Amino acid sequence: MKTLKYAFAVALMGSASHAFAQYQVDALRNSQSQPIGTARTLGIGGAGAAIGGDYGAVGINPAGLGMFQRSEISFSPGVSFLNTSSQGFGTTTSESRNNLNVASLGMVFAHRRPDGDPSPWRAGAFSLGLIRTADFNQRFRYDGNPPQNQDFFQRLDEDHGGALDELAYNTFLTDSINGERRLSDPFLATGFGDQPLRQGETVNTTGANTQVDIAYGASYQDKFYIGGGVGIVLSRYSTERITTVVDPQTVTDEEATSFGSLRLRSAIDTRGTGINARLGLIYRPVDALRIGASIQTPTYFQFDETYNASLQAQFDKPIKVGNQTYSSASDAIDAEQLSYTLTTPFRATGGISAVIGKYGFLSGDVEYLNYSQAHLANNANGSFANSARDFGGDNDAVSSLYSSAVNVRLGGELRLDVLRVRAGFAHYGDPYRDVSVSQGRNYFTGGLGLRQGNFFLDVAGVYAQSKQLYSPYTLFVRNTKTPVVEVNSKPLTTTITAGILF
Secondary structure, eight states, X not given: OOOHHHHHHHHTOOOBOSOSSOHHHHHHHHHOOOOOSSHHHHHTTTOOXXXXXXGGGTTTOGGGGGGOOSOXXXXXXXXXXXXXXXXXXTEEEXXXXXXXXXXXXXXXXXXXXXXXXXXXXEEEEEEEEEEXXXXXXXXXXXXXXXXXXXXXXXXXXXXXXHHHHHHHHHTTSOSEETTEEOOOOGGGGOOOTTSOOEEEEEEEEEEEEEEEEEEEEEEETTTEEEEEEEEEEEEEEEEEEEEEEEOOOOTTSTTOOXXXXXXXXXXXXXXXXXXXXXXXXXXXXXXXXXXXXXEEOOOEEEEEEEEEEEEEEXXXXXXXXXXXXXXXXXXXXXXXXXXXXXXXXXXXXXXXXXXXXXXXXXXXXXXXXXXXXXXXXXXXXXXXXXXXXXXXXXXXXXXXXXXXXXXXXXXXEEEEXXXXXXXXXXXXXXXXXXXXXXXXXXXXXXXXXXXXXXXXXXXXEEXXXXXXXXXXXXESSTTOOOXXXXXXXXXXXXXXXXXXXX
């Protein structure tokens, strides 16, 4: 294995810019979506492109507003039970966390002409509200004994190498920085023998993309429905990584080093806003059939990002630096800040719905987007305009790593007098061009509803399954496989929608 000195002094040299992940990951995160809307739309797997008459479908196809017969207001709070299991370095670990959320909050103001009115434009509705379009909440961890040629001291943090190199120098884990030598303690020139390090990491992320939506839809002869909308996306994303490394050898071991353990905390906080527009159509050739289509422009985001990190080291045997002796050391870097923009891919959706008289309906959607079309750039008008980064490599990575994907949503509703029973399924395609493990996402949904006079109440459950390949760091050692942790997420989200008609 490399010596402790060599690993940090060489592997940590690099340019400081982004935190612990390349920006192509941020591009993908903000380009992906999930089943959205009220409990009614969530209960049918999000298949709302051709349904209409429900606020939850406005974020998919605003043409459905033309089918509203009455005005309404609805509110959809929810709770998510987040469960993950991770396989890495030969071990399996589990984590869980719960969080509250708001799936939607909407007002629809509908107007319908009397039956005797000769105008072919029969109805119209204006809506204002918000819809959660993406959920970033997750918690996972791994813990194990990596091979010595894959452990933490072989890492190369391509983005914040300079910052981490400084932390390592100030906590005496390396004896040189920019060619300047300082320490001569023998432990810095010896390895860890045959015993691998014990290494673990906990990754905790929070945040969501919530779209403030303004839309209008109209009905032409109750056959054609057309609608458009503008969305203002409020984005917040925070993640904290805590990495721990422990040397299992004790001071009595002949080959023991002074190094005992370290704790590295890295955190990133991102806030931003985006804007997009949608246009949709629904055609009803007969009462039993509805055909819908919609397009959404790319979302243009402006982000402000703050990164910070701290490192603590413990020594089994005190080390001497100059005239002082240390049994521990700690250091933190000043916050690094960056403003940048992101343009997400164009999105197209088509759907069909079959209405089975008064007994209910079946619905299906197909959605297409190309993740490789996302584009990153510096933001000269951002809060941190003085910072800058060359996004050429990140955009090249977006183009080479990601591809087009198809999302499929299916669902149905059974009507039993005032009671509604719903079920659905959605598959969101794998965004990666070439991977060994499919990273598509599956959603299994169900729900119940109650309609009584001017009041309605719906409840839905969404159970998701997905796999994520996570690399905690890039290795400096050439021809050595970068460590990969497989993260399996199985969150369950329950949503309740209460609404009033007026």
